[in-house]
Amino acid sequence: SLLNYPFHFQDGTTAQNGALYFSSNVEDVAVAILNLLNTNPHLSPLILDSYVEKESLSSPQPKSPNRRRIPLREQRWTELAPPDKRARGRPWLSSSPFPKNTATETEAMLLVNHQPVHRLLFSSSS
Numbered sequence: 835s836l837l838n839y840p841f842h843f844q845d846g847t848t849a850q851n852g853a854l855y856f857s858s859n860v861e862d863v864a865v866a867i868l869n870l871l872n873t874n875p876h877l878s879p880l881i882l883d884s885y886v887e888k889e890s891l892s893s894p895q896p897k898s899p900n901r902r903r904i905p906l907r908e909q910r911w912t913e914l915a916p917p918d919k920r921a922r923g924r925p926w927l928s929s930s931p932f933p934k935n936t937a938t939e940t941e942a943m944l945l946v947n948h949q950p951v952h953r954l955l956f957s958s959s960s
Contacts, residue, residue: 853880854956855931859944861921862911864952868925871956879925880957927953 854877858864871877930937930953937945944951 852958854958855953856956857930857938857941857951857953859940859949859951861908861950861952862915864921864954865915865919868921868954871954876959877956878959880955881925882927882931882955921950921952925954927955929953931955 854871856864856867856871858867871879930941941951
C-alpha cells in the first residue's frame with residue numbers, strides 16, 4: 835500500500851514519504867512489477883540491508899523429504915530467464931520488514947509450505 839506519511843519498520847528504518855510493499859509467489863510477475871515500478875520517477879527501491887536477499891540464494895526449498903511440485907510456469911521461467919532478470923539480490927527482500935504476526939494469509943501459507951515469496955519495498959520521493 836502507498837502511504838502519505840512516515841512509515842516505521844520493525845528494524846527502526848523509516849520511510850519519510852510513505853512506502854509501497856509488494857510480494858508475490860510468482861517470480862516472473864514479481865520481476866514484471868519491479869520493471870513497472872522502476873519506470874515511476876516518484877518511487878525508488880528502499881533497501882533495508884537486514885532484509886536483503888543474498889545473491890547466492892535460490893528459491894527456498896522444502897526442509898521435509900517431500901519435494902514441492904514446481905509449476906510448469908515456474909520451471910519455464912527458471913530455465914529461460916537470464917540470471918540478471920531473476921528475483922535475487924538487491925532490491926529483493928528475503929523476509930518481511932513487518933512484524934512477524936502481520937503476514938497475509940497467503941504469505942503465511944507459502945512460508946509454512948517452504949515456497950518462495952518475492953518481496954519489494956519502494957519509497958515515495960515526493
